Amino acid sequence: MIVKSKTKPLILRQMEALLNRIPDNHSKRKLIEEDFAKQMAGYKGEKSLEYHLSYLPEKESYVFHDLRLFNKQHFFQIDVLILTPFFLSILEVKNISGSLYFNSAYTQLVRRIEDKEEGFPDPVAQVKRQAFHLKCWLEEQNIPMPPIEPLAVIGNERSVIKFDPRDKMNLHLVIPPAEIPSKINYFRNRYKTEAHTNRQLKKLISKLTISHTPLLSKILQRYQISPAELKQGVQCHKCTSFPMIRLHGRWSCPACNQLSKDAHIQSLQEYSFLISQSISNAQAKKFLQVESRDSVKRLLQSISLKTIGTKRGTKYLLDFFADNPDSL
Numbered sequence: 636m637i638v639k640s641k642t643k644p645l646i647l648r649q650m651e652a653l654l655n656r657i658p659d660n661h662s663k664r665k666l667i668e669e670d671f672a673k674q675m676a677g678y679k680g681e682k683s684l685e686y687h688l689s690y691l692p693e694k695e696s697y698v699f700h701d702l703r704l705f706n707k708q709h710f711f712q713i714d715v716l717i718l719t720p721f722f723l724s725i726l727e728v729k730n731i732s733g734s735l736y737f738n739s740a741y742t743q744l745v746r747r748i749e750d751k752e753e754g755f756p757d758p759v760a761q762v763k764r765q766a767f768h769l770k771c772w773l774e775e776q777n778i779p780m781p782p783i784e785p786l787a788v789i790g791n792e793r794s795v796i797k798f799d800p801r802d803k804m805n806l807h808l809v810i811p812p813a814e815i816p817s818k819i820n821y822f823r824n825r826y827k828t829e830a831h832t833n834r835q836l837k838k839l840i841s842k843l844t845i846s847h848t849p850l851l852s853k854i855l856q857r858y859q860i861s862p863a864e865l866k867q868g869v870q871c872h873k874c875t876s877f878p879m880i881r882l883h884g885r886w887s888c889p890a891c892n893q894l895s896k897d898a899h900i901q902s903l904q905e906y907s908f909l910i911s912q913s914i915s916n917a918q919a920k921k922f923l924q925v926e927s928r929d930s931v932k933r934l935l936q937s938i939s940l941k942t943i944g945t946k947r948g949t950k951y952l953l954d955f956f957a958d959n960p961d962s963l
């Protein structure tokens with residue numbers, strides 16, 4: 636069964652918000668669009684794994700997508716974790732097209748398209764490192780250590796994969812998505828004794844779920860864009876223009892006359908993705924382009940946001956995430 640499904644990653648939602656707010660003629664726009672297309676392709680590739688994962692035995696496999704766990708001083712990220720009573724398997728998923736050459740001596744994956752060569756981190760080395768981190772994490776949880784099987788999944792089925800002939804060890808760790816069920820079945824036949832009781836397994840599932848900490852990137856910093864460069868104001872859902880005007884307790888679009896009661900919610904969500912997860916009255920006044928301090932207060936209170944601080948120092952927490960990302 637799927638415990639944690641593949642959802643649109645935060646970084647993609649942040650990039651969508653950024654592309655919505657950055658002016659059309661901004662010098663960084665093209666770069667952001669290109670990065671967005673790459674991220675989207677990766678997401679679609681991982682999403683397509685769900686079909687192959689659906690062939691796993693429903694009752695004894697628990698699947699987690701995109702787990703980010705903290706081990707002592709560092710976070711580590713697992714694309715897919717398959718938990719069974721007998722063993723654990725972790726998958727590193729790559730969607731790289733072209734002719735791929737694994738050079739484990741240099742822990743590098745070299746991609747060749749036509750005459751152009753490009754280096755990527757070796758997914759086998761990456762997934763082995765995650766297995767090591769996961770082992771350390773499990774040790775801390777006081778749960779018996781199961782066997783851990785790392786695998787690198789090359790999602791692009793048209794990729795041609797080549798290995799250094801001296802490097803036979805890693806050959807069986809790189810598989811196409813369609814081979815996941817048979818590989819898991821192979822491990823199942825290999826490990827005949829249960830590593831966990833039912834109770835331990837449930838405890839582990841709950842610990843993994845609670846411990847997941849999604850990353851909210853400092854996306855404006857990454858592209859060196861200041862908040863002032865973004866389009867300010869509330870966007871009209873109908874014609875997408877900025878800004879709507881606050882009139883008689885409603886939002887009104889000067890371009891198409893559309894009225895809205897809640898158009899500010901999307902703006903506050905975008906603010907939380909791009910700028911900060913908390914907002915003061917003065918900041919909201921500026922970002923939503925509302926003149927009255929009182930109507931901003933009413934707007935923020937109407938969506939019952941938690942607050943910190945008092946009086947003029949009050950900040951409203953913009954808690955729009957399904958789970959708790961670490962702070963900006």
Ligand SMILES: [Zn+2]
Pocket residue numbers: 871872873874875876888889890891892893
């Ligand atoms: Zn409009």
